[in-house]
Every structure is written in C-alpha cells, then in structure tokens.
Amino acid sequence: MTAALEASLARIDRLDPELCAFTEVWHEEARVRAAAASRLPLAGLPFAVKGRAGIRSYAARRLIAAGGVPVGATSVPGPGTPWQTWGQGTHGRTVNPWRPDRTPGGSSAGSAVAVAAGMVELATGGDGAGSVRIPAAWCGVFGLRTSAGLLPSPDRTGLATAGVLASSAERAEAYLRHVTDGYVPQPARLPVPAVYSPDLGFASVTPEVADVTRRAVGRLVAAGAVRLVPDPCELLDPAEAWFAVRAGRPTPSTERLRTANDRTLDALFARAPLLLAPVAPTPPHGHEGPGNVYSTALTWPFNLSGHPAASVPAGFTSDGCPAGLQLVTGRGTDAALLGMACAVEDALGRTPLSRAACGSPP
Structure with missing residues (x-):
C-alpha cells in the first residue's frame, strides 16, 4: 500500500489548495505508519479523519490497529457557523468538487470532498442530523450513519453516531469489518x-x-x-x-x-x-x-x-x-x-x- 499512500498524498497536494478539504496533512507520520502496516489486514490503506479530533475517535483507532494509515484531518464548519454546511480548510472554504459555487454539505464536508476527489477512498464522519449522508449525497459518494449504540459516541443526546464516507459501499465494508466486533457480511437476497x-x-x-x-x-x-x-x-x-x-x-x-x-x-x-x-x-x-x-x-x-x-x-x-x-x-x-x-x-x-x-x- 506504499504506492497507494504516495498517490493519495500527491493528489492531496495537487487538489487541496483548490478544494480545501483538509485542515492538516500528515505526510511523514503517514509514511512511518505505512511502513509498519504492511502485514496488517488493511495493509496501509490511506484514510482521512473528520476534524482535528478525528484521530482520537474510536473508529480511527480501530482502523489504525488494523493497518489503516490516516493521512490528515478533514474540514468541518468553522467557528461561529453552527448552521453553515461548508467546511473551513487550511486554504479556505471547502467547495463542492462538482461545482465550486455550491456547498459540499456538512458537517463532514472535507471527508466527502476528499473521497469524491479521489484523495482517499475512505474517510471517517459523524452524523447527528445528516452530517454524513448529506455531504455524501451532494458530493456523489457513499455514506453510512451507523445504528445508535453500535459504536461509542461522545454525544450524550444519542443523536450523533459514527459514520463513514467511501468511494463505494463495497469499500465501506473495510470500515464496518474493522471497527465493529463480530462483523459478518450479509449479502442481499434479491429482490x-x-x-x-x-x-x-x-x-x-x-x-x-x-x-x-x-x-x-x-x-x-x-x-x-x-x-x-x-x-x-x-x-x-x-x-x-x-x-x-x-x-x-x-x-x-x-x-x-x-x-x-x-x-x-x-x-x-x-x-x-x-x-x-x-x-x-x-x-x-x-x-x-x-x-x-x-x-x-x-x-x-x-x-x-x-x-x-x-x-x-x-x-x-x-x-x-x-x-x-x-x-x-x-x-x-x-x-x-x-x-x-x-x-x-x-x-x-x-x-x-x-x-x-x-x-x-x-
């Protein structure tokens, strides 16, 4: 996955000045983690975390333990904008990668943009009112809000649960498989x-x-x-x-x-x-x-x-x-x-x- 990591970091360096999906990018830390992750199940899969606190979340810790490599923290709405649905990245306001005059949704704004632009295939999110599903919908990626109580959440109201934004539902399986205990795939019986x-x-x-x-x-x-x-x-x-x-x-x-x-x-x-x-x-x-x-x-x-x-x-x-x-x-x-x-x-x-x-x- 070293090649995948370098490709991810290169895309971030090239695209983020315009899209503003990240607040921090951890080039050297990611390379060190990737070198130690080759024999683990995720084998150095690059992923992004929602906000600066995202690296401390339960989901991020489980992904890292399975060999995932966090490449950076993604943007969320800035101070004083509780109902705005754009994020504030290092280079400015996060934009929708399909139309820069439109919002990418929020609050997992940067996570959705990072996936939609191919910077990563997986990013963590959190959803207390639609904060995973709305940016997933508006950026054209897959988004999952987990059941209440499935994963630990700092939200005492019970409204917010952990979630994931991914390039596909199939890719999101890496998230559920490694952040939950006893995960068993359940293919759908059609129709x-x-x-x-x-x-x-x-x-x-x-x-x-x-x-x-x-x-x-x-x-x-x-x-x-x-x-x-x-x-x-x-x-x-x-x-x-x-x-x-x-x-x-x-x-x-x-x-x-x-x-x-x-x-x-x-x-x-x-x-x-x-x-x-x-x-x-x-x-x-x-x-x-x-x-x-x-x-x-x-x-x-x-x-x-x-x-x-x-x-x-x-x-x-x-x-x-x-x-x-x-x-x-x-x-x-x-x-x-x-x-x-x-x-x-x-x-x-x-x-x-x-x-x-x-x-x-x-």
Missing part, C-alpha cells in the same frame, strides 16, 4: 422488498431531486434489485423533537411525536426490510446558506429513531450536482444495510470521480 417514500409524509422536496430519486428507484425495480411494497411512510415532521433532544429539554409533546414516529417505523420494518427516500430535499445550495429550507428534513428522523441509514449516489440534477438515495433498515442491521447498499450500487452504477479530480477546473 429486496422495499417501501419508497418520496417525502416521508411531511417534507417539501424540490421537483428535480424528486425526479432523480424516483428514476433511480425505477431503475432498481427494473434491474430486479428491489421489489416495491405498496405501503406509505407517513412520519410526523420531527424538527421540534430533534431540537428539543439536542437542547436536552424534551417535552411531553416532543416525546409523543418521537414515539409516534418510532411506532410508524417499527410497523414499516415489520413489513419490509428496506425504506428508500431522498437524502436531502434540495440540490446543494450556495455558500451563503440554505435559506429557510432545512437540508436535514429527510435525515434527522433517523437520528431520533436510531436506525442505520446510508446515502447511495442516485444521479445528477440539471445543475450538474449529485443527488443521493437514502437507504434505511431496522435498528442494528448495519451489515444487512451495507449488503443492500452494495446491491443498489451495482444496479445504479458508481458515480465517477468529480470533475475537479479528473482535471477539469474546480
């Missing part, structure tokens, strides 16, 4: 019975995003990857409940809302093992912010419920930006979700590296 919800019953989704995800689901059905179960998914808008839990001040009203959604999801997964929906209700917005539309509308229901959820590239909107298809399965079924994601990805095809990575002006 997978699935419920498709274009809006989860409450969200306002732009027509272009709705069309991309609808067509992606149609391709999955035509390919025999999924079999749609004609059942609606009608959740209540969880925004009030999410804010109450994040603030540590749940009320009887917000707890009733949360319980109602949990019951709806429990009933749904008793009928079908897979829920499909858009990841974000809009394409990537400009760097000035999303306005009055919450990018998290379709992701934070599952931070509240604790389900594992993934983003698989679904296609592109007319502005040249990727959109993601969200896959959700029952609590604790992360290996099964990854198996289904691999099948979905095989049917839809993988998104190529971003234009910036392929040499077009970023």
Whole structure:
C-alpha cells in the first residue's frame, strides 16, 4: 500500500489548495505508519479523519490497529457557523468538487470532498442530523450513519453516531469489518422488498431531486434489485423533537411525536426490510446558506429513531450536482444495510470521480 499512500498524498497536494478539504496533512507520520502496516489486514490503506479530533475517535483507532494509515484531518464548519454546511480548510472554504459555487454539505464536508476527489477512498464522519449522508449525497459518494449504540459516541443526546464516507459501499465494508466486533457480511437476497417514500409524509422536496430519486428507484425495480411494497411512510415532521433532544429539554409533546414516529417505523420494518427516500430535499445550495429550507428534513428522523441509514449516489440534477438515495433498515442491521447498499450500487452504477479530480477546473 506504499504506492497507494504516495498517490493519495500527491493528489492531496495537487487538489487541496483548490478544494480545501483538509485542515492538516500528515505526510511523514503517514509514511512511518505505512511502513509498519504492511502485514496488517488493511495493509496501509490511506484514510482521512473528520476534524482535528478525528484521530482520537474510536473508529480511527480501530482502523489504525488494523493497518489503516490516516493521512490528515478533514474540514468541518468553522467557528461561529453552527448552521453553515461548508467546511473551513487550511486554504479556505471547502467547495463542492462538482461545482465550486455550491456547498459540499456538512458537517463532514472535507471527508466527502476528499473521497469524491479521489484523495482517499475512505474517510471517517459523524452524523447527528445528516452530517454524513448529506455531504455524501451532494458530493456523489457513499455514506453510512451507523445504528445508535453500535459504536461509542461522545454525544450524550444519542443523536450523533459514527459514520463513514467511501468511494463505494463495497469499500465501506473495510470500515464496518474493522471497527465493529463480530462483523459478518450479509449479502442481499434479491429482490429486496422495499417501501419508497418520496417525502416521508411531511417534507417539501424540490421537483428535480424528486425526479432523480424516483428514476433511480425505477431503475432498481427494473434491474430486479428491489421489489416495491405498496405501503406509505407517513412520519410526523420531527424538527421540534430533534431540537428539543439536542437542547436536552424534551417535552411531553416532543416525546409523543418521537414515539409516534418510532411506532410508524417499527410497523414499516415489520413489513419490509428496506425504506428508500431522498437524502436531502434540495440540490446543494450556495455558500451563503440554505435559506429557510432545512437540508436535514429527510435525515434527522433517523437520528431520533436510531436506525442505520446510508446515502447511495442516485444521479445528477440539471445543475450538474449529485443527488443521493437514502437507504434505511431496522435498528442494528448495519451489515444487512451495507449488503443492500452494495446491491443498489451495482444496479445504479458508481458515480465517477468529480470533475475537479479528473482535471477539469474546480
């Protein structure tokens, strides 16, 4: 993997001044680690960590123990920008590698950009409201938010769990295999019975995003990857409940809302093992912010419920930006979700590296 490491470092040096995905790059430390990792399972696989504290995370420590080599810390939103979804890298504001006037999403902004630009194949992330799935969707890569409780999390509210951004669902298996104990692959049995919800019953989704995800689901059905179960998914808008839990001040009203959604999801997964929906209700917005539309509308229901959820590239909107298809399965079924994601990805095809990575002006 020494050649892979050098290629990774060279791409970072070449592309990061424009994309601003990293806050730190550890050239010499990575080379030392790689020299000692050749006989370990990951054999020196380069990966990135989310934020400066990411190197101390449980997932990063497990990947390093398995022979992974951290190459640097990726950007997250800067101080004083709690609701901005762009990161702040060493060279400036992190940009979407498909369109630099658009955000890459956040807060795992730099991790998504690093993968989309081919700087690394794997990067750690964290997801408390959609912070893995949204940047994965907007940068055209695979993203997985793990089940609540699967991995240690510093978030006392229980909303945020560890996650991974990867060049493919197949590549993400290296993450689950080495950060969890007793991982057993679970290839999907096709077609997978699935419920498709274009809006989860409450969200306002732009027509272009709705069309991309609808067509992606149609391709999955035509390919025999999924079999749609004609059942609606009608959740209540969880925004009030999410804010109450994040603030540590749940009320009887917000707890009733949360319980109602949990019951709806429990009933749904008793009928079908897979829920499909858009990841974000809009394409990537400009760097000035999303306005009055919450990018998290379709992701934070599952931070509240604790389900594992993934983003698989679904296609592109007319502005040249990727959109993601969200896959959700029952609590604790992360290996099964990854198996289904691999099948979905095989049917839809993988998104190529971003234009910036392929040499077009970023």
